[in-house]
Amino acid sequence: MKALFTAALLCAGSAFAQDTFKIAYIDPLSGPFANVGELMLTHTQYAVEDINAKGGVLKGTKLQLLQFDSKLSAQESQSALQAAIDQGARAIVTGGSGSSVVTALVQAAARHNQRNPGKEILVLNHSSIDPELTGKACNFWHFQFEANTxxxxxxxxxxxxxxxxxxxxxxxxxxxxxxxxxxxxxxxxxxxxxxxxxxxxxxxxxxxxxxxxxxxxxxxxxxxxxxxxxxxxxxxxxxxxxxxxxxxxxxxxxxxxxxxxxxxxxxxxxxxxxxxxxxxEWHPGQAETPKVDALAKAYKARTGKDFLAPRIEMTPRFLAAAINKAQSTDPVKIARALEDLTLDSVVGPVRMRGEDHQLLLPQVVNTIAPVDGKLVKTGWEGTNYGFRTDAAYTGNELAQGTECKMARP
Incomplete structure (x- = not known):
């Protein structure tokens, strides 16, 4: 009887451990770029909370967001990566620390994954735009959610x-x-x-x-x-x-x-x-973007802050969609599900290109300019300056060839 009770406790513990999927946020939260890191964190938090409020993934598994300060340092970021792994994280959200830091994180994650099969970790990059990350230095474990340089x-x-x-x-x-x-x-x-x-x-x-x-x-x-x-x-x-x-x-x-x-x-x-x-991929005040406008309004109501970057908020949603597609929280299966995954995002359909893990999303050229009531209708940051749309291009129009030769597990 005691053995059965112990076994039941072990099973319950195992089931409880799978009730969350841990994501580690690693970006600058101190120093000269702390305001950038805070902005990116709030966008990430909003998406995670919204996904959880709608049931999480796999009919009940919740996403848990861990926070780490990269201090804009490759060494500090790699220490944060190890701490995240030790705490059970299976995906990293990063990008605001710069390409050199993100590259170091991708390399460290790849080494860890090679040495620890069954305990792999993904790197979801929302802002570092080095073309090498989806070019010669492409890696199966890295996904680029921003248009590259x-x-x-x-x-x-x-x-x-x-x-x-x-x-x-x-x-x-x-x-x-x-x-x-x-x-x-x-x-x-x-x-x-x-x-x-x-x-x-x-x-x-x-x-x-x-x-x-x-x-x-x-x-x-x-x-x-x-x-x-x-x-x-x-x-x-x-x-x-x-x-x-x-x-x-x-x-x-x-x-x-x-x-x-x-x-x-x-x-x-x-x-x-x-x-x-x-x-x-979008700018505040952009015309004919009702989905982003609705999201920006809801975001402001919940956080008290201005919404600025759809791609960052989109990153956890891609992860959630891939988990549901794979019907698994195994990072290897999630990575395969992410490849060529198309999401009907707030900026329109966007596709994660499978050959190099580069997201193809639209890009809008725009200029910060005085409000004129015509091209610029709304001021920003308490000023009479806003954003004027100059030109818009689809992800496919801007897509570049790739030198990626990806090794897959």
Missing amino acids: AMKMKAIANYVKKQPDIKKVYLLNQDYAHGKQWAHYGRELVGLARPDVQFVGEALHPIGRVKDFAPYLAKVKSSEADSLITGNWGQDMVLLLKAAGDAGYNLRYFNHSAGSIPGTVLAVSQAKLGQLTWVA
């Missing part, structure tokens, strides 16, 4: 092609993999679209450490550039805009995600000069 720059190049007033371009970027790639693809793709454009200078600066961009802007000004291709984000973008405003320098900026990061619109409004054009 080449896709975003192609959208910008298509737009610049129709802007004859852009004549001289300077490349100013953060000194790490992403910054160098934004410069590389800017020179290559904008150069192809506009062979007449002159690239008049290029510089790299330490990420998150420059307090005053005036010396960099002095070099830009001496080059007589009218436009700046910059992959800066977070405080590095805000401080760059401030320095340009203080110097009275009326530049055009071409960026990947600046408008979706808190403080950027405010910085543009305070500078009163310059046009910041960026590209994302």
Whole structure:
């Protein structure tokens, strides 16, 4: 009788252990980019809570979100990864720490998975846009939920092609993999679209450490550039805009995600000069996006914060859909279910390309501009500046070829 009771307890414990599927969030929650990490965390939390409120996955299994601070460090992120694994996480949500950190996480996860069959972990990347992650360095355990650098720059190049007033371009970027790639693809793709454009200078600066961009802007000004291709984000973008405003320098900026990061619109409004054009799957105030509008309203009601990034909120939903498709919480089966999975998202149908694990989602080129009641109807961040749609492209229009040769388990 005692043995039967013990066995029943063991079975109950096993069943209870499967009542949750643990996801670890690893992104900056301290330091100069903490506001970016908090934004991404809130988007992730909202989706997880909504999925759980609707029954979770597999008819009752709830998602549990663990939180870890990457401190924008590859070493700290790998320590967080090990802590997450020790706590039972089977998927990592990351991307806001930069491509070098995400690459280190992917490599660490792959090593762990090779050494620990049956205890694998997935890496779901919502914001690090290094094309190598779905190219030469592609990995079965990694999934990219954001358009990569080449896709975003192609959208910008298509737009610049129709802007004859852009004549001289300077490349100013953060000194790490992403910054160098934004410069590389800017020179290559904008150069192809506009062979007449002159690239008049290029510089790299330490990420998150420059307090005053005036010396960099002095070099830009001496080059007589009218436009700046910059992959800066977070405080590095805000401080760059401030320095340009203080110097009275009326530049055009071409960026990947600046408008979706808190403080950027405010910085543009305070500078009163310059046009910041960026590209994302959606922007606030975009016309004819009823699904996103409804989500943004519900998000604001629950969190008290502005909704900015559908792809981040979408990432846990893809995971949930794959778990239900696979009818399993085994990461190997989930990964296979994610391949070529199409989700009817708030920005329309999006597909996770199976050959390289690159999500194909639309991209909208838009500019932060003053409210005019026509193209820009709503102000943002308490300012009279909002977002003007300039051009829109489907994921298939921007899709790039891939050098991925993926080894599968």
